[in-house]
Amino acid sequence: MKFPKKTWNPVWIIIGLMVVLVIAMQFLFSYERSILGVPPDDAPYRQTEQTTEARVSDLLARMTLEEKIGQMALVEKNSVHDIDDIATYGIGAMLSGAGAKPAMNTVTGWRDMVAEFVAVSRTSRLGIPVLYGADAIHGHSNVPGATIFPHAIGLGASGDELLVEHIARVTAKELAATGIYWTYSPNLDLPQDIRWGRTYETFSDDPVLAAKLGAAFVRGTEQPFSNATGSAFVISTPKHFIGAGGMVWGSSSNNDFYIDQGTTPPDETLLRDVYLPPFKAAVDAGAGSLMVGLNSWGEEKLSANHYLITDVLKGELGFTGFVVSDWYGVYEIPGGNYEAAITAINAGIDVVMLPFEYKEFITNVSRAVKLGRIDEARIDDAVRRILTAKFELGLFDMPPNTELPTVGSNEDRVLAREAVAKSLVLLKDDANVLPIQTDVTHIRVAGSAADNVGLQSGAWTIEWQGIDGNWLPGSTSILKGIQDRALEGVRVEYNILGTFEAGEKADLGIAIVGEKPYAEGWGDSALPTLSKEDTQAIAKLKASSKKLLVIIVSGRPLIITDDIASWDAVVAAWLPGTEGGGVADVLYGDVPFTGKLPLPWPRSVSQLPVLPNGNTADGTTLLFPRYAGLK
Ligand code: BGC
Numbered sequence: 001m002k003f004p005k006k007t008w009n010p011v012w013i014i015i016g017l018m019v020v021l022v023i024a025m026q027f028l029f030s031y032e033r034s035i036l037g038v039p040p041d042d043a044p045y046r047q048t049e050q051t052t053e054a055r056v057s058d059l060l061a062r063m064t065l066e067e068k069i070g071q072m073a074l075v076e077k078n079s080v081h082d083i084d085d086i087a088t089y090g091i092g093a094m095l096s097g098a099g100a101k102p103a104m105n106t107v108t109g110w111r112d113m114v115a116e117f118v119a120v121s122r123t124s125r126l127g128i129p130v131l132y133g134a135d136a137i138h139g140h141s142n143v144p145g146a147t148i149f150p151h152a153i154g155l156g157a158s159g160d161e162l163l164v165e166h167i168a169r170v171t172a173k174e175l176a177a178t179g180i181y182w183t184y185s186p187n188l189d190l191p192q193d194i195r196w197g198r199t200y201e202t203f204s205d206d207p208v209l210a211a212k213l214g215a216a217f218v219r220g221t222e223q224p225f226s227n228a229t230g231s232a233f234v235i236s237t238p239k240h241f242i243g244a245g246g247m248v249w250g251s252s253s254n255n256d257f258y259i260d261q262g263t264t265p266p267d268e269t270l271l272r273d274v275y276l277p278p279f280k281a282a283v284d285a286g287a288g289s290l291m292v293g294l295n296s297w298g299e300e301k302l303s304a305n306h307y308l309i310t311d312v313l314k315g316e317l318g319f320t321g322f323v324v325s326d327w328y329g330v331y332e333i334p335g336g337n338y339e340a341a342i343t344a345i346n347a348g349i350d351v352v353m354l355p356f357e358y359k360e361f362i363t364n365v366s367r368a369v370k371l372g373r374i375d376e377a378r379i380d381d382a383v384r385r386i387l388t389a390k391f392e393l394g395l396f397d398m399p400p401n402t403e404l405p406t407v408g409s410n411e412d413r414v415l416a417r418e419a420v421a422k423s424l425v426l427l428k429d430d431a432n433v434l435p436i437q438t439d440v441t442h443i444r445v446a447g448s449a450a451d452n453v454g455l456q457s458g459a460w461t462i463e464w465q466g467i468d469g470n471w472l473p474g475s476t477s478i479l480k481g482i483q484d485r486a487l488e489g490v491r492v493e494y495n496i497l498g499t500f501e502a503g504e505k506a507d508l509g510i511a512i513v514g515e516k517p518y519a520e521g522w523g524d525s526a527l528p529t530l531s532k533e534d535t536q537a538i539a540k541l542k543a544s545s546k547k548l549l550v551i552i553v554s555g556r557p558l559i560i561t562d563d564i565a566s567w568d569a570v571v572a573a574w575l576p577g578t579e580g581g582g583v584a585d586v587l588y589g590d591v592p593f594t595g596k597l598p599l600p601w602p603r604s605v606s607q608l609p610v611l612p613n614g615n616t617a618d619g620t621t622l623l624f625p626r627y628a629g630l631k
Contacts, residue, residue, distance in 0.1 A: 036125055067126065142462060156599075189240055325352050429569040431568040446512075453477050453580065482587065515558070
């Protein structure tokens with residue numbers, strides 16, 4: 001008998017081969033995962049229904065010493081030359097130092113850059129997401145198109161905690177729209193000396209006001225909101241713990257600076273009575289992280305101070321978040337990088353803003369642990385704090401950020417404009433210049449800050465040291481705001497130098513003058529005052545106007561004692577940001593003046609430092625005391 005010849009259907013053969021291939025690949029994949037030690041999909045730390053504590057404990061128990069130390073490293077994004085290092089070394093956190101931007105500096109450019117770092121971090125053995133941080137100092141201020149709010153000193157002048165909470169919330173949403181869930185704000189330093197280049201980053205020299213607004217900022221930042229990834233929030237970083245703002249002029253440890261990164265006198269009563277309350281308020285408000293300053297307390301750099309970081313902050317104040325050191329701050333501790341890292345971690349620093357050499361850091365710290373110089377329990381405590389934050393933020397469970405970024409919405413700009421109006425302080429109005437009346441039909445405007453959004457925004461705007469000009473999308477210069485608001489038929493002339501045609505005087509001259517942007521110690525100045533160009537512009541404007549209003553756009557009170565007598569009206573506008581229209585709102589009386597000086601305005605530098613109780617160094621009276629401000 002002949003059997004019919006069996007023919008194999010090629011389709012079945014292909015299907016069969018594919019099934020075998022898939023099974024083999026799965027086997028190889030799980031084999032590879034198991035030799036690489038990749039925990040299974042059902043590992044407790046991967047389960048959203050587990051408590052944060054359970055997830056942290058499970059993950060921590062699976063980590064090697066090196067992986068733990070990697071989590072403690074905070075690396076500047078441009079220091080990562082091979083992007084795979086993020087996974088290879090299990091880098092815990094990254095930042096855009098000094099506003100370091102993506103190749104394409106747009107909102108989507110930021111979102112894509114951060115998303116790529118996060119995606120790479122998730123390919124590590126344990127898949128721990130990297131935490132990305134940015135200095136959203138006054139809005140998400142590195143990103144063109146974001147709403148730039150007044151710098152903190154202007155918010156201090158407003159004294160309005162609801163406003164501050166609202167601004168922090170909007171900023172958090174704009175950060176999250178670019179995939180960033182960690183901001184290095186608010187600044188709770190208390191500036192006693194206006195020669196310090198960081199005065200404007202602070203709310204006030206008054207601990208009570210700084211505490212009130214600082215806590216509001218923390219609440220606004222950390223309050224959950226819903227977005228495309230579900231519910232999200234951003235971790236705030238009150239800084240710079242502690243005593244910053246009280247450094248002595250000339251004591252800077254940085255040869256390029258005078259007071260920034262200097263020495264705060266080691267007076268514990270002063271530290272506790274004045275500098276601690278804002279941080280206590282921020283901790284009580286639930287701050288997720290806290291940054292230690294680059295200043296010294298007496299002889300010792302803050303990052304080395306076990307008593308203040310561990311005993312006072314973590315112990316007495318009960319801070320359960322993580323403590324991050326400032327830029328290269330750990331390596332400012334004498335003794336070389338190895339000893340410095342040991343000292344700082346033992347002092348209680350949990351995350352080290354290296355911000356460059358992560359490989360050396362991991363090697364050094366793991367050696368120190370193996371030699372018993374750092375107890376592994378200290379490392380576990382640090383990593384537990386870091387992982388807790390990452391789980392609470394939802395970073396492990398977040399789908400890739402697919403949300404279309406929305407920054408700089410109209411609503412946010414309206415809020416910023418309101419903040420500008422509330423931050424203005426009327427210091428003098430002897431000739432009833434304000435509000436501007438309808439019989440004022442000819443206005444002349446002059447000065448370096450009149451038509452320059454870069455200048456009115458100050459530093460930490462796109463660039464660390466700020467920008468020049470009017471090129472930020474959707475922004476309004478103070479001049480433009482005045483032009484937009486002036487009634488029909490009113491002639492508004494502008495010349496930066498105050499050069500106008502001879503002839504009839506204008507009804508009102510408005511000099512809008514101020515400081516060029518500066519950040520950190522680069523703004524330390526032995527004599528903060530107006531530039532020669534601005535002083536000359538004021539003089540020329542005065543000669544060609546019946547009345548003179550001077551608007552000072554600056555990060556701090558300027559020494560104007562010799563000039564102010566000849567000005568009819570003076571407004572301190574601080575650094576208002578992109579919504580210059582808010583200034584016109586108040587000049588025209590649409591919104592009343594409500595701002596008050598958030599810090600004393602000295603007559604001369606010999607009055608510095610001004611003590612928290614308002615006493616000047618030379619015992620003379622201030623030009624204006626703290627909280628001065630006319631209505
Ligand atoms: C500043 C910090 C800032 C950090 C990161 C440092 O130079 O002191 O305030 O958060 O840089 O940019």
